[in-house]
Amino acid sequence: MKIELLDKGFVEFCGSFGTDLDICRAARVRPQAEWRSGGLEDAGQNDTKLLRHMLLNHHTTPFENVILRFQVKAPIFVFRQWHRHRTWTYDEISARYEELADEFYIPKLEQIGVQSTTNRQGRQILEDEELRMILPQRESEIAEYTERCELAFKSYRRLLNSGWPRELARGVLPLSTYSRMMGTVDLHNLMSFWRLRSDSHAQYEIKVYSDSMQVLVEPVVPVTMALMRSLNSMSS
Numbered sequence: 001m002k003i004e005l006l007d008k009g010f011v012e013f014c015g016s017f018g019t020d021l022d023i024c025r026a027a028r029v030r031p032q033a034e035w036r037s038g039g040l041e042d043a044g045q046n047d048t049k050l051l052r053h054m055l056l057n058h059h060t061t062p063f064e065n066v067i068l069r070f071q072v073k074a075p076i077f078v079f080r081q082w083h084r085h086r087t088w089t090y091d092e093i094s095a096r097y098e099e100l101a102d103e104f105y106i107p108k109l110e111q112i113g114v115q116s117t118t119n120r121q122g123r124q125i126l127e128d129e130e131l132r133m134i135l136p137q138r139e140s141e142i143a144e145y146t147e148r149c150e151l152a153f154k155s156y157r158r159l160l161n162s163g164w165p166r167e168l169a170r171g172v173l174p175l176s177t178y179s180r181m182m183g184t185v186d187l188h189n190l191m192s193f194w195r196l197r198s199d200s201h202a203q204y205e206i207k208v209y210s211d212s213m214q215v216l217v218e219p220v221v222p223v224t225m226a227l228m229r230s231l232n233s234m235s236s
């Protein structure tokens, strides 16, 4: 269960603890309880309704009973944003311990756009016609970007070959360099991550990882995911 992302990255589902039923068991403080079936339209009490009630009313801790683990390969600038989410547990490869592979992110032409004039942090994706007008310019800029990153990796290898320690030689590498980590998080905090990083204002390069984790988590907690989606679509 691995989804390839960007030009060389991926997110891989590495395991989980807990299910929709475990969330309900925690909320009801009945560790052996069976799933109470029934949908939202039922007159009686059932666990789909309980999950919806908790999502709507921010009764959050039962959702912390589901733990999820991922392996992620992404550009370092994506990890810089990701690691601000302190409720995850991270283990990242060490560039002090091992040499980094010559792998860096090259954005697709149509994903570059221009600096947004309405959002200081974001970009504005160009319409087809606008892109066509600056296509030759953008192609030569991508070539320049790629050449600069390749040169940085050449310097990195040169410094390593002449005896520089790995922990200092890496200083010449760009933020687009790919890194790899394991990340573990509970469902409550993953939903908070999704709220911020699957939002339309999130940077595209982290949003694709955030969106893909929703696909990977779907089979683990299908009822919660369906409810989360329907509540999100109601509020947007």
Ligand SMILES: Cc1cc2nc3c(=O)[nH]c(=O)nc-3n(C[C@H](O)[C@H](O)[C@H](O)COP(=O)(O)OP(=O)(O)OC[C@H]3O[C@@H](n4cnc5c(N)ncnc54)[C@H](O)[C@@H]3O)c2cc1C
Pocket (backbone or CB within 6 Å): 084, 085, 086, 087, 088, 121, 189, 192, 196, 197, 201, 202
């Ligand atoms: C669009 C966008 C723009 C951003 N721009 C910037 C920027 O310009 N500069 C910048 O530095 N960051 C920026 N950030 C990062 C942002 O400020 C948060 O650090 C990041 O989104 C993690 O959110 P969080 O703290 O809710 O997540 P987590 O760290 O996972 O925390 C989840 C929740 O746990 C609680 N919590 C966790 N740790 C503590 C604690 N120590 N004390 C109290 N409560 C805690 C809080 O309720 C928190 O909301 C940006 C984020 C987004 C989405």
